[in-house]
Amino acid sequence: MPKNKKGDYMKNQIEIKFKSLPENEAFARTCVSAFCLQLNPTLDEIGDIKTAVSEAVTNCVVHAYPNKVGEITMLLSREQDQIHISIKDSGVGIENIEEALTPFYTTKPDEERSGMGFTVMDSFMDSLVVKHNGAKGLIVEMTKRIENKQAV
Amino acid sequence: MQIKTKVHNNSLYVLLIGELDEANAPYVRNHLDQVIETEKGFNKVIVDLSQLDFMDSTGIGVMLGRYKKLQSRNIPIYIINPSRQAEKIFQMAGLYDIMPKIS
Numbered sequence: 001m002p003k004n005k006k007g008d009y010m011k012n013q014i015e016i017k018f019k020s021l022p023e024n025e026a027f028a029r030t031c032v033s034a035f036c037l038q039l040n041p042t043l044d045e046i047g048d049i050k051t052a053v054s055e056a057v058t059n060c061v062v063h064a065y066p067n068k069v070g071e072i073t074m075l076l077s078r079e080q081d082q083i084h085i086s087i088k089d090s091g092v093g094i095e096n097i098e099e100a101l102t103p104f105y106t107t108k109p110d111e112e113r114s115g116m117g118f119t120v121m122d123s124f125m126d127s128l129v130v131k132h133n134g135a136k137g138l139i140v141e142m143t144k145r146i147e148n149k150q151a152v
Numbered sequence: 153m154q155i156k157t158k159v160h161n162n163s164l165y166v167l168l169i170g171e172l173d174e175a176n177a178p179y180v181r182n183h184l185d186q187v188i189e190t191e192k193g194f195n196k197v198i199v200d201l202s203q204l205d206f207m208d209s210t211g212i213g214v215m216l217g218r219y220k221k222l223q224s225r226n227i228p229i230y231i232i233n234p235s236r237q238a239e240k241i242f243q244m245a246g247l248y249d250i251m252p253k254i255s
Contacts (some may be wrong), residue, residue, distance in 0.1 A: 022173070022174045022175035023172050023173055023175050025175055026171060026175065029206070043236070044236065047236065047240070048240075050206065051206075051208050051237070051241070052241075054173055054208040055208055055209055058173065058174045058208065058209075058210055062174065063173055089251075107247050111213075112181070112213040112214060112216065112217035113210075114209045114212035114213040114216060114245065115209075116209040116244075116245055117208075117209045118210055119209075119244070120208065120209050120241070120244065123244060124240075
C-alpha cells in the first residue's frame with residue numbers, strides 16, 4: 001500500500017449509495033469484504049465485518065424505510081490497520097437509541113425479528129456508535145482493527 | 153439460497169445452502185413451513201448448516217420461528233455441522249440452548 005511522507009499508509013476511502021432493497025444486503029457485504037482485502041484479513045475477520053454490515057443494512061431496509069424504498073449511504077475507510085464503516089439513512093429514525101441497543105429489543109416481534117441486530121454489530125466489531133442523522137434517520141459507525149501479521 | 157429436505161429414520165433432515173439474510177428469509181420461512189406441514193413420519197428435525205455460508209440476526213428470527221412452530225407439536229430441532237459463521241451466530245444468540253448441536 002502507498003505511504004505518505006511520514007511513512008504512514010495513505011488513507012483509503014470509498015462511498016457507495018444504494019437503494020434500501022433486501023437484495024442489496026448481499027451487495028453491501030461483498031463490497032465491504034472486497035474493500036477489506038487490502039489489509040489481508042482472516043476469514044473470521046471478514047465474516048465478522050460482513051455480518052455487522054448486513055445487520056446495519058437490514059435495519060435500514062426493514063426499519064428506516066418501512067413502507068418505501070429509500071437511500072442508504074455506506075462509507076468505507078481504512079486508516080492504518082483499522083477499517084471504519086459508516087452506514088447512513090434518512091428514514092424514520094429511532095427515538096430512544098439506548099433502548100434499541102438492548103439485546104432482544106424489537107419493535108416487530110410479530111415478524112419473527114430477533115432484536116439481535118445491534119448486539120451482533122457490537123460484539124463482532126471493536127466499536128459501535130449509533131447516532132441521529134440530523135432530524136431524519138440514523139448513522140451507524142463501526143470500526144474493526146485487522147490484526148494483520150504480514151506487512152503489506 | 154437452496155433448501156434440500158428428506159425424511160430418514162424418523163428424522164426430517166434439512167440442508168440449508170447459501171446465504172440466509174433478509175432477502176432470502178421469506179423463501180426459507182415459507183419453504184420450511186410447507187415441508188414441516190406436508191412431510192410425514194418424523195419426530196425430530198435435524199438442520200445441517202455445513203453449507204450455510206452466511207447468516208445474520210434475520211436468520212436467528214427464522215430459526216426461532218420454526219422452533220416455536222415445532223415446539224407446539226413437541227418436535228425438537230437439532231443442529232449438525234454448523235459452518236464457522238453460523239456457529240458464531242448460534243453461540244452468540246444462545247440458540248444451542250433450545251436447538252442443541254449434535255454430531
